[in-house]
Amino acid sequence: xxxRLITGKQLMITVFTGILLVFFSVFSVVSQEKANQLSExxxxxxxxxxxxxxxxxxxxxxxxxxxxMYRELRVDPLQLAGSTHGMFKCTDCHSSDYETTPHxxxxxxxxxxxxIDCHGGDEAYASFKFETxxxxxxxxxxxxxxxxDFSCWSCHNPHYYKLSKDIPIVxxxxxxxxxxxxxxGNEIKFSDLTERELPILIDKHDWLxxxxxxxxxxxxxxxxxxxxxxxxxxxxxxxxxxxxxxxVKCHSTNSILVxxxxxxxxxxxxxxxxxxxxxxxxxxxxxxxxxxxxxxxxSIVVFGLxxxxxAVHAYFRTRKSTSNASK
Amino acid sequence: xxANKVYLYPVWVRLWHLSNALLCLLLxxxxxxxxxxxxxSPFIRFDIAVxxxxxxxxxxxxxxxxxxxxxxxxxxGKYYRQRIKGYFKEIMQQARYYSYxxxxxxxxxxxxxxxxxxxxxxxxxxxxxxxxxxxxxxxTGWALLFPEFIVTRLFQFGGITLTSLLHAMLxxxxxxxxxxxxYFCTIGHTVGSNFKSMINGYHETHN
Ligand code: HEM
Numbered sequence: 001x002x003x004r005l006i007t008g009k010q011l012m013i014t015v016f017t018g019i020l021l022v023f024f025s026v027f028s029v030v031s032q033e034k035a036n037q038l039s040e041x042x043x044x045x046x047x048x049x050x051x052x053x054x055x056x057x058x059x060x061x062x063x064x065x066x067x068x069m070y071r072e073l074r075v076d077p078l079q080l081a082g083s084t085h086g087m088f089k090c091t092d093c094h095s096s097d098y099e100t101t102p103h104x105x106x107x108x109x110x111x112x113x114x115x116i117d118c119h120g121g122d123e124a125y126a127s128f129k130f131e132t133x134x135x136x137x138x139x140x141x142x143x144x145x146x147x148x149d150f151s152c153w154s155c156h157n158p159h160y161y162k163l164s165k166d167i168p169i170v171x172x173x174x175x176x177x178x179x180x181x182x183x184x185g186n187e188i189k190f191s192d193l194t195e196r197e198l199p200i201l202i203d204k205h206d207w208l209x210x211x212x213x214x215x216x217x218x219x220x221x222x223x224x225x226x227x228x229x230x231x232x233x234x235x236x237x238x239x240x241x242x243x244x245x246x247x248v249k250c251h252s253t254n255s256i257l258v259x260x261x262x263x264x265x266x267x268x269x270x271x272x273x274x275x276x277x278x279x280x281x282x283x284x285x286x287x288x289x290x291x292x293x294x295x296x297x298x299s300i301v302v303f304g305l306x307x308x309x310x311a312v313h314a315y316f317r318t319r320k321s322t323s324n325a326s327k
Numbered sequence: 328x329x330a331n332k333v334y335l336y337p338v339w340v341r342l343w344h345l346s347n348a349l350l351c352l353l354l355x356x357x358x359x360x361x362x363x364x365x366x367x368s369p370f371i372r373f374d375i376a377v378x379x380x381x382x383x384x385x386x387x388x389x390x391x392x393x394x395x396x397x398x399x400x401x402x403x404g405k406y407y408r409q410r411i412k413g414y415f416k417e418i419m420q421q422a423r424y425y426s427y428x429x430x431x432x433x434x435x436x437x438x439x440x441x442x443x444x445x446x447x448x449x450x451x452x453x454x455x456x457x458x459x460x461x462x463x464x465x466x467t468g469w470a471l472l473f474p475e476f477i478v479t480r481l482f483q484f485g486g487i488t489l490t491s492l493l494h495a496m497l498x499x500x501x502x503x504x505x506x507x508x509x510y511f512c513t514i515g516h517t518v519g520s521n522f523k524s525m526i527n528g529y530h531e532t533h534n
Contacts, residue, residue, distance in 0.1 A: 310510045
């Protein structure tokens with residue numbers, strides 16, 4: 001007698017598990033980070049500034065002491081290497097007096113550059129429109145309320161800054177929102193800038209359904225900043241009273257997200273195969289913004305045909321009953 | 328022609344059906360409104376539509392569970408059971424009646440009585456809607472209420488996108504069913520008699 005190797009039940013279980021596995025496998029795209037080669041000189045600075053501790057030695061006595069490096073003065077070498085400006089050496093932006101260790105007091109008087117100081121009027125970076133960004137920022141709540149206490153660097157860490165178009169959208173949202181949360185989610189940092197009490201963001205947004213999902217999929221600035229078509233990322237952040245809280249601004253075929261969060265993608269590729277906002281659809285599902293033109297037509301046709309069939313059927317029925325009545 | 332009356336729709340079925348029909352209608356209106364939302368012409372304001380849709384979806388699930396429990400514990404469940412053997416032939420017989428026989432005055436091929444509440448086609452659509460379409464619409468709908476539990480990616484598609492697509496397609500199917508269902512309900516002893524049955528519980532038959 002041939003012994004059956006596998007029973008029907010086992011086979012079913014195997015097939016079922018197989019199907020489940022295929023269904024639930026989560027495919028993640030691993031982004032390839034391009035790292036810069038840090039300059040020799042930067043590496044020298046990072047010996048102390050690259051970690052939590054540094055060693056100071058007394059050249060006369062030869063004594064060594066291990067000290068902690070304050071958080072604000074630390075730079076993560078890996079993130080620096082991966083950043084847009086990672087190939088610069090530290091003294092390209094910082095005072096050359098830093099080359100002396102321990103650093104002299106004169107370094108405290110170094111002038112700090114803002115974006116516009118390097119990029120203003122720069123032909124190579126004309127497409128970024130730094131002048132417009134500067135202007136827009138000047139009108140933002142941050143500039144108006146905080147003046148000199150706030151600058152480009154309050155949001156953009158100059159050592160880690162990276163062009164958002166090189167980052168996948170989900171990560172871009174996380175990175176961008178993290179910028180806001182540095183202060184808006186941190187009582188201490190918030191209180192460094194203002195006397196106001198830190199608003200509880202969860203409560204402030206309790207009108208918004210599926211908060212977690214919204215916060216993961218869209219950026220604060222998509223609702224809180226005024227869009228400007230000529231720049232890639234809006235910089236005119238408005239008082240919270242003027243933020244968008246009308247659902248259909250995003251949830252409709254002419255979703256504002258197309259001209260904000262998804263601007264890079266939209267500029268790169270055109271919508272395909274009749275999908276409204278097909279680009280958003282690859283990343284997220286946005287009620288009403290993701291529609292398919294052909295499916296719309298197909299559903300109207302199916303409904304139409306059904307109604308037509310009913311009408312024809314009803315016609316024959318009434319004809320029968322009137323002919324019965326006349327009999 | 329004298330109408331015979333059979334008591335086929337107990338009170339609980341009528342109550343369930345009423346809540347089911349009203350909730351489905353609300354769900355369809357709010358669903359369509361969300362699907363075609365626009366800033367210029369909101370049919371129902373988006374946030375209101377979302378709230379009504381969520382609430383009705385939850386209530387419909389409760390009402391559906393009542394239906395399942397009712398069908399398990401009372402005799403009503405037996406009308407939804409069907410032997411496969413010979414069923415196709417019965418369906419064809421009924422289809423022939425709907426598309427030809429009834430126009431030439433043939434009698435309905437299947438008599439409605441305590442043993443047989445639904446004709447074969449009615450039964451098929453009810454089974455498909457109640458035991459296939461609605462469970463899937465509930466699963467996808469509840470998943471969308473708690474989207475954090477949905478797998479993020481399935482091949483190159485977003486999990487939420489697929490779930491929503493399935494949910495919307497099923498909603499479309501239920502809407503289609505509703506139209507056909509209401510039309511077929513007008514095929515009775517008189518045009519209104521099936522609707523009356525769903526109010527007083529008594530089915531009127533032709534003989
Ligand atoms: C305006 C909406 C509706 C109207 C006017 C309506 C009308 C009726 C009528 C007159 C009957 C009794 C005739 C028969 O048993 O076939 C019935 C039964 C039934 N309807 Fe509806 N209906 C509506 C919506 C729905 C919806 C949305 C569903 C399901 C999603 C549904 C599912 C059923 C089922 C399963 C039965 C048989 C119930 C039983 O006796 O066990 N109906 N409907």
